[in-house]
Amino acid sequence: MRAIVFDQYKSTPVLKEVDRPAPGPGEVLLKVAGAGACHSDVAVYRDFDESFGPPQLRPSFVLGHESSGWVEELGPGVEGFTVGDAFLVYGPIGCGHCRACSRGQDTYCENAATMPYLAAGLGRDGGMAEYLAVPARNLVPLGQADPVAAAPLADAGLTPYHAIKKSLPVLAGGGRSALVIGLGGLGQVAVQILRALTGATVIATDQKPEALAQAEGYGAVTVPGGPDQAGAVRELTGGRGVDAVFDFVGVDPTLALAMSVVALQGRVTIVGIGNGSYAWNFYGVPYEVELTSTYWGTIEELHEVADLYRAGKVTPQVELFGLDDGLEAYRRLEAGELNGRAVVIPHGH
Incomplete structure (x- = not known):
């Protein structure tokens, strides 16, 4: 079968012929419906090398850690699945028996250092191929919903959902506000999730006019990038500041923006892996502000994201x-x- 493979460090991936996978015990073979292209993939093949990056991500392997597909074949011991049914793939694959994995949070597997891979598409062959073999446990049903458009939800939906869900306590109540910095694939979904889960005023900012227009279509109040960015955000909150800020870029200027507009007792979550830095100062930040980061999410949360998708609340x-x-x-x-999430469809649509 054909697949897009991360073949060597500091190099563009290649399209090549590889063996079609066979599902092992407890696994399901999917005919891939769609696989999203993510900036994390770019970091793997552009930034990592032998001395930098997780050892589990050494080449070579098939890319694609946000995938969907139709059941093609069941591995030994697998029951309860019907050939042809559509599923979303929970990418992270942990040891399966530590405390984190037992609650469906394979992203924080306590035995990750001893695992040969981190996820389907991150160390283990992923969905940028005609077929994909994954543990049956990692499949989230889509029902009659379109699996192609759903593919990015496995990361671009789950990652903002997890970050937003962790921040719900500061968004509960009237008069609350949230700020989304960076309106790429994750940021646009974040606006939709915030609108679906909270009553907060959703403010969104980006450099691209077309991205701002799209966010406005989802119900956000937008602020263009520029020297008056922070002032404009504060003005929208009556000078109070933003209760929950979500930075989907993560570089020095966006970190500085986030910390300059957060409200007293607010929360700033860094989601984008831009490797930026922020010099904290006691007098430079409102009291009791939380600055935190998140990574991906749990399989239970991906079920909830799929629920929102089937209900038409979130559409990548x-x-x-x-x-x-x-x-x-x-x-x-x-x-x-x-302008949207790139999704590769190996079998057409």
Whole structure:
């Protein structure tokens, strides 16, 4: 079968022929419906090398850690699945028996250091291929919902959902506000999730006018990037500041913006892995402000994200690419030329 493979460090992935996987005990083989291209993939093949990055992500493996598909074949011991049914794939794969994995939070597996991979598409072959084998436990049913558009929900939906759910205590009540910094694939979904889960005023900011217009369509009040950005955000909150800030970029300027507009006893969550830094000062930040980070989410939360998708509350904006054009999808992702999430569809749509 054909697949997009991370073949060597500091190099563009390649489209090549690989063996079709066979589902092992407890696994299911999926005919891939869609696989989202993510900036984390770019970090793996552009930034990592032998001395930098998790050892589980050494080449080579098939990319694609946000995937969906139809059941093609059941491995030994697997029951309760019907061939042809559509599922979303929970990407993280932990040891399965530690405390974190027992609560469905494989992202924080206590034995991650001894695991040979981190997730399907991150160390283990992922969904940028015609077929994908995954543990049956990692499948989240989609019912009659379109699995192609659902593919990005496995990361671009789950990651903001987890971050927002952790911040719900500061968003409970009237008169609350949230700020989304960075309106790429995750940021646009975050606006929709905030609107679905809270009554907060959702403020969104980005440099791209088209991204701002899209967020406005989801019900956000937008602020363009520029020298008056922080002042405009504060003005929208009556000078009080924002209760919950979600930074989907994570570079120095966005961290500084987040900390400059957060309200007293507010919460700032860094979601984007931009590797930025912030110099904290006791007198420079309102009292009792929380500055935290999150990574991906739990399988239970992915079930909840799928519920929102089936209910029409969250709809990722996608640009579709055939497998032959998958490398172009990554090129456009790196160049910042995408308006939605790039989804590779190996079998057409």
